Amino acid sequence: RLQHNRRETKCVTSNPGRKNICLIFSDQMRKDRTRSFRQIFRDRTRGQKPRKNAVMALEVVLTFSPGAVPEEQLKDWAQDNATWLRKTFGNDNIIDCQLHRDEKNPHLQCIIVPIDERRKLNARAYVGGTRQRMSELQTDYANAMAKYGLKRGICREITKARHESSLRWHERQAQKETRLRAYEKVFGVEETWDFDKFLEFQMTKSEIDKKENSTAKETIETSK
Secondary structure, eight states: OOHHHHTTOOOOOOOOTTOOEEOOHHHHHHGGSSHHHHHHHHTTTTTOOOOOOOOOOOEEHHHHHSSSGGGHHHHHHHHHHHHHHHHHHHHEEEEEEEEEOOSSSOEEEEOOOOTTTTTTTTHHHHHHTTTTHHHHHHHHHHTGGGTTOOOOOOHHHHHHOOOOHHHHHHHHHHHHHHHHHHHHHOSSSGGGHHHHHEEEEEEEEHHHHHHHHHHHHHHHHHHH
C-alpha cells in the first residue's frame, strides 16, 4: 500500500497529468520518503517482533463527495485533515500522507504504523476497543470538517451496508455501464426511457428465471 500511495506502482484510475502532493509532518517523514515499508516499520517499532496476526499498518482515506470542496479550498482542507490525523493517531505514527489529485475525486491517503503509549504495536488502541469505535472516528472526523459544509454519512446501523472492495466496486460500475449502453441501443437515449422496462432490462438471467417461476407457481395455485 505504501508503494501505491507513492504511485511507485501503476494505478489504473489515476491521471498522470495531475500532480499529487506529499504532506510532511516531521523530519523523520522527510527522511522516510525513499525508504521501504520494511525499513520504516523496523525503526518505528524499534525492532520488536509482531505477532503473526498483528496489524502492521493502518490505511486511512479521507475524502468528500465530488465537488463538495472547491479547488481553491483544497489546500486548507488538506491542512485541517493533517491536524485531525496527527491528533487522532499521533504525529510520530504517520509514515506517509499523500493528497491524491490524480484521480477523479481528490482525497488524502495516509499510512500509519499504530504504536501506542507503551511503544508497542497496537492497532486496537486506535480503531478497536468497542464495536462503535470506527463509527465514533467517522463522527469525530465529520465534526472536524463541518466548516467546509461536509456532513457525516448515514451510520451502518441504519443502512445495513457491508464493506465492498474497490476492485469489486469498479467491476460493478463497469457491468452497470455495459448494461446502460446495451439498453440505449434498444430503447434510445435516457430521456425517453421507460423506468419499469429499464428495471426489467437490468435484471440478471437468474432474477428473470426466479420471476418466471414465481409467476408460473401463482398461475398453478390460481387454477386450483
